[in-house]
Amino acid sequence: MENTQQTGNRRGQRSRQEILDAASRVMSAYGYAGTSMSALVEATGIPKSAIYHHFGSKAGLLAEVMAEGAHGFFAAMREAHRNPPDDGTPRERLGWYLQKTGEVFAHRENFLRLLLVMVMSDEAAEAPEAMQMVVDVRNEGRDYMCEMIRSAFSSEGEAVAAAIADDLAYFGMVGFDGAFISFQAGDHRSMATHMAQLTDAMTALGEARAAEIRNKAAKKSRKAKS
Numbered sequence: 001m002e003n004t005q006q007t008g009n010r011r012g013q014r015s016r017q018e019i020l021d022a023a024s025r026v027m028s029a030y031g032y033a034g035t036s037m038s039a040l041v042e043a044t045g046i047p048k049s050a051i052y053h054h055f056g057s058k059a060g061l062l063a064e065v066m067a068e069g070a071h072g073f074f075a076a077m078r079e080a081h082r083n084p085p086d087d088g089t090p091r092e093r094l095g096w097y098l099q100k101t102g103e104v105f106a107h108r109e110n111f112l113r114l115l116l117v118m119v120m121s122d123e124a125a126e127a128p129e130a131m132q133m134v135v136d137v138r139n140e141g142r143d144y145m146c147e148m149i150r151s152a153f154s155s156e157g158e159a160v161a162a163a164i165a166d167d168l169a170y171f172g173m174v175g176f177d178g179a180f181i182s183f184q185a186g187d188h189r190s191m192a193t194h195m196a197q198l199t200d201a202m203t204a205l206g207e208a209r210a211a212e213i214r215n216k217a218a219k220k221s222r223k224a225k226s
Contacts, residue, residue: 016054018044023065028110032062032130033123059127066118066133069111073137076104077144084151090206094152095199101148102195105180112180138173145172149206156210163213164206172202 022043027035037058041048055061080100085093105112118124118134125131149165149172156164179194 015044015046015050019046019051019054019061020065020068023061024069024110024114027062027065028113028117031114031117031121031123032058032127059124059130062124062127063129063133065114066111066130066137069108069114070133070137070140073104073108073111074140074144076108077101080104081148090152090155091199091203093154094148094203094206095196097148097152098195098199098202099192101144101176102179102191105176106183106191109184113184116177116181141176142169142173145169145176148172149202152203153206153210160210160213164209167209168202168205171205172198175201 019040023035023040026039026043030039035058037048037051040046040051040061044051051061055064080103081097085096088096115134115137118131119138146165146169149168150161153161153164175194175198179191179198182189182194183191
């Protein structure tokens with residue numbers, strides 16, 4: 001009896017993962033609204049009743065797809081950013097982070113396509129858990145971006161590096177969004193090329209912001225002495 005139950009559990013876990021994998025592929029291609037339960041049945045060969053058994057509803061399935069995608073995406077980010085360079089210029093350090101992040105983006109296409117579709121539409125309004133996951137992913141993504149920029153400009157001092165990060169985090173996110181859309185559109189530009197150009201732009205902006213902060217501090221100091 002125990003072996004039969006274990007076999008049933010493994011089969012159930014396998015079918016659940018097969019549904020998640022198929023839903024990720026189909027929803028990333030057609031969006032949430034364009035993905036019917038019949039399409040998922042066709043993609044998995046698993047009956048509709050099993051899909052409802054595992055996830056309760058189409059909205060519940062979307063929430064699980066987003067949760068698993070986010071978990072895998074940020075696990076890949078943490079792995080990619082292990083052992084960052086200890087020295088180098090801000091451009092070299094930022095370039096390392098952005099190139100590593102670009103590699104993650106290029107290998108997480110299904111999740112990121114679905115994420116952007118949900119960001120740009122309200123088609124999943126009936127799935128509040130999934131929409132909250134979108135907000136959480138974007139917020140965590142900005143936190144990652146801030147940390148990359150702070151680390152890259154750490155030679156400027158903690159306060160200046162934090163100010164640069166606060167200023168540039170949204171710009172960095174915009175750059176990644178645009179680079180991923182261009183990559184998906186087949187614009188014949190590699191993700192590495194996009195990341196190199198984004199590095200140049202963000203480094204120039206960061207250095208200009210650092211100079212502005214230093215100039216203000218110097219003026220304040222001279223005024224205090226006079």
